[in-house]
Amino acid sequence: MENIYKELQNLGFSQYECKAYIGLLKNSPITGYEVSKRTGVPRSTIYEVLGKLLDKRAIYTVPSEPVKYSPVPAKELINRLRKTFETSFDYLEKELTSLESERETDVxxxxxxxxxxxxxxxxxxxxxxxxxxxxxxxxxxxxxxxxxxxxxxxxxxxxxxxxxxxxxxxxxxxxxxxxxxxxxxxxxxxxxxxxxxxxxxxxxxxxxxxxxxxxxxxxxxxxxxxxxxxxxxxxxxxxxxxxxxxxxxxxxxxxxxxxxxxxxxxxxxxx
CATH class of the missing domain: 3.30.870.10 (Endonuclease Chain A)
Known part of the structure; x- marks a missing residue:
């Protein structure tokens, strides 16, 4: 599991976000309280963590009382992340190269x-x-x-x-x-x-x-x-x-x- 956390962190997830997403993959839909209880993410930060996962489009809410959360399927999330990173790399390659000053050959x-x-x-x-x-x-x-x-x-x-x-x-x-x-x-x-x-x-x-x-x-x-x-x-x-x-x-x-x-x-x- 630690290796999975490490790779997700390489893609911009915090450790708590990793735990919450993996917890939802295993059990969903569940409330924020249940996510905290099952994953060990502190109750004081769980809703902030879930909010960041929502911003990353890694999870979504299920209308209920109280609100429950479900994960974006793993394959869908991976494909989405891959496209996002490829788009970012293509953009940066073009823009940073255009900004790069001509380097002296004797560096x-x-x-x-x-x-x-x-x-x-x-x-x-x-x-x-x-x-x-x-x-x-x-x-x-x-x-x-x-x-x-x-x-x-x-x-x-x-x-x-x-x-x-x-x-x-x-x-x-x-x-x-x-x-x-x-x-x-x-x-x-x-x-x-x-x-x-x-x-x-x-x-x-x-x-x-x-x-x-x-x-x-x-x-x-x-x-x-x-x-x-x-x-x-x-x-x-x-x-x-x-x-x-x-x-x-x-x-x-x-x-x-x-x-x-x-x-x-x-x-x-x-x-």
């Missing part, structure tokens, strides 16, 4: 909390129309894989660099094999994940074990471009490593003090 939104960050990444994925660029770590895969698979099925071009989860495919997937993920994680201070769509919008997120995940979201064309180029670069490094072998790539930088800092974020320490 950056900051997001905190794991659920909110994942939600924003899913929004990027779900809104992709032509192409999607992803840099993803294994722990995020279960949260987003279904959405990515849907986009692939729709014909969206998905390019992914994936840290860990070597058997997983997220569109055209390149697995980050050259440098162990823990080294990359140490340098970045966490799992830096990126989702960019259509050259228009990007979410750049960082998932850490010591603090709440955070992200930034923007349509700034410069940041979108940088994010996509970052993913392109990682993909090419993986392909170069595959072609030349990790030993040759190691030899290129491990004895070069400047490149050690570029690759690992640390200065070279001579023994």
């Amino acid at each position: 950056i939104w900051r997001i905190r909390g794991n659920d909110h960050v994942i939600e924003e990444m899913l929004a990027i994925i779900n809104h992709a129309k032509d192409e999607l660029w992803l840099s993803i770590w294994e722990p995020e895969v279960p949260e987003i894989k279904k959405a990515i698979d849907r986009k692939v099925a729709e014909g969206v071009n998905v390019f992914t660099i994936l840290f860990g989860s070597p058997k997983t495919q997220l569109g055209l997937t390149y697995h980050h094999n050259y440098m162990p993920p823990d080294i990359v994680q140490e340098r970045m201070g966490g799992h830096l994940s990126v989702a960019a769509r259509d050259g228009e919008e990007v979410v750049i997120a960082n998932f850490t074990e010591t603090a709440s995940p955070w992200a930034v979201k923007t349509k700034d064309p410069a940041l979108v471009l940088v994010a996509i180029e970052y993913i392109r670069h990682d993909i090419m490094i993986e392909e170069i490593t595959k072609e030349l072998g990790p030993d040759k790539l190691d030899a290129l930088w491990r004895r070069n003090q400047d490149l050690i800092q570029v690759v690992t974020g640390k200065r070279f320490e001579s023994s």
Whole structure:
């Protein structure tokens, strides 16, 4: 019953209104006094509650002495509420959009909390129309894989660099094999994940074990471009490593003090 109350409250009913309406569904027609007695709605407020239900067109009165009340049938009420909300949404979508000022493309939104960050990444994925660029770590895969698979099925071009989860495919997937993920994680201070769509919008997120995940979201064309180029670069490094072998790539930088800092974020320490 609590779940029913919760859903009715989501549609604008108070807890007392929920109790009174459900009580009338079970027993009607009955007087206000009887509604109060059967539902636990205080007698001091029952007629105010019934009045609000009448205003919502959720119940109606039955002419009698004293006045009795009956509920609008559940299916009829649900259909009425659905039409009301759809009408309101259509109106607000039109009117609020017309009032909305042109937003600056360089606005950056900051997001905190794991659920909110994942939600924003899913929004990027779900809104992709032509192409999607992803840099993803294994722990995020279960949260987003279904959405990515849907986009692939729709014909969206998905390019992914994936840290860990070597058997997983997220569109055209390149697995980050050259440098162990823990080294990359140490340098970045966490799992830096990126989702960019259509050259228009990007979410750049960082998932850490010591603090709440955070992200930034923007349509700034410069940041979108940088994010996509970052993913392109990682993909090419993986392909170069595959072609030349990790030993040759190691030899290129491990004895070069400047490149050690570029690759690992640390200065070279001579023994």
